[in-house]
Amino acid sequence: MLLWDLTGAGKSTLASVIAGKEEYEVEKGEIILEGEDIEDLAAEERAHKGIFLSFQYPVEIPGVSVTNFIKTAINANRKAKGLEDMPAKDMLKMIKEKAEMLEIDRKFLSRSLNEGFSRGEKKRNEIFQLAMLEPKLAILDETDSRLDIDALRIVANGVNKLKSKDNAVIVITHYQRLLDYIVPISFMFYTMVKL
């Protein structure tokens, strides 16, 4: 699905609300995922149900490496599902596969999360996390903004590879060019959603 509207319409707000940002209160309507109302769930519980938000402005967390962060996230999600921690060997294998798919350098993985990353690196890192976490619903909030064409191609290819019949992707964008790479199944103008 594609979400397309003018700046200030509230696309990112909607995305944050779906992901569970606590500053917002939903006055009208429901958020239903696979028949379940998730309105009262905390952000991490929504993530456990399979919601993933690719941030427009990913937060820098000095001192936590990309690898340690994703390990912690994956094992937290597994724990929520009653599973044991992923064996280190499997984890490394998965990290290697996904990093290769997104043309991410290994050195990049040991850097502090988003700290000093270029815009392209930040966005690629978001898609890397998406690839690792394999959510049911991914919301890409302006993941294409201000990316050069190569970075855009890599990000779009990553998303295309992850798309399956079991998951859904909502793309928030201002630009048509992403559509050259990602073919949405349905368009939605955000103003219409508001009505």
Add this chain to the structure above:
Amino acid sequence: MDLKEKLVTSFLAFENDIDMDSPLHDIRSEAIKTFETVGFPSKKEEDWKYTSLKSILKEDYSVFPRQENALEYKDVKKYFLHDIDTYKIVFIDGKYSSHLSQTTHDGIDVCLMSSALNKPKYRLIIENYFNKVATKDSLASLNTAFSNEGAYIHIPKNKMVEKPIQILHFSTGNEAALLLQPRNLIVVDENSHVQIIERHQSLTDNPVLTNSVTEIFGNKRAIVDYYKIQNDNGNASLIDNTFINQKDQSHCSVHTFSFGGKLIRNNLNFYQNGERIDSTMKGITIIGEKQHVDHNTLVHHIEPNCESHQDYKGIYGDSATGVFNGKVVVNKEAQKTNAFQANNNILVSDKASINTKPQLEIFADDVKCSHGCTIGQLDESAMFYMRSRGIPEKEAKALLMFAFSNNVLSSVKIPELKQRITKLIANKLGVNLGFDL
């Protein structure tokens, strides 16, 4: 009888007991006089404005433990850094435990202060170094007056000590309340290198007050890495007075990890008596409940071309209180000094507080001195970011705090110790992160 009176009257018995002819007799007598005159510090003194000793001085401490107590290694193993080979100097209720210790005289001296004070072969070192850098303030003087036991470490020149040295003090709780005054002397000669880990551990909830003095001498090109683990029980308090005298091109570092105890005061003093000296002071404080930790540091730049680095991180929860008072003095002669100081704090609760005060006294005109302190809360946007990836709130908080303290942890040079401290932090934060930073 209050504690001061009790100590002053106990002094005579103490001196009678250990030999009036001791070369230390004059030093001790002088020290007890100083203590008698000035007494315990009070909040009226600028350096003690935010730390009151009142609540811990009211206990009826035994000054000399009446009996020798023993401990089984298996019962206290967890307090040792046991996964690597180390020298160990262990004390139980202030008395040396040969059973738990592993000392040496093979090329280096890693042994007891009491034997060093009494044996002629150590006399020269004692004469040259004992009480030579410790200040003559009330608490250090009190310790000097009763100084008799502790760690004695002498590394002659050109020795790279292969194993770290652990100094451990256990209190068994066999006394209703116990006052301990360990005295350590560490002399590291030219080109030598040593790593030392110090820990105080009370095994019950009975009140313990430790007033320790450690004198460290880093001679030319010596490297001394000192680590203090302060993770004691809720009724144990510690006043740590550490004095470091450095000569040309020596590198000395002290890392202080304060995770528990009722009241901790760290008086850490560096004196740079030479050129091209490097002094490092780093600390992580993570406390809660009503715990109190006070870091009082001094680095005195006396000669040119030296550096000092201070980096203290604090995380305060519940009603915990913290103090950081960092003084940097740069003498007129100490040109080209580089002095850095940082103190960053996170308050996790509304009731927690920190008083932080950088003090710079600079008399030279060609120096680089910087200082910065911050007090903040955990970054909400970072919290949401992590939670949106499925990391629960508690773990997300812990991860942020780990990240916050990481650059202090990363300079710990003993990997097993770094791992141990990472675990202590994880325990303290109540999480299992499943990895080491």
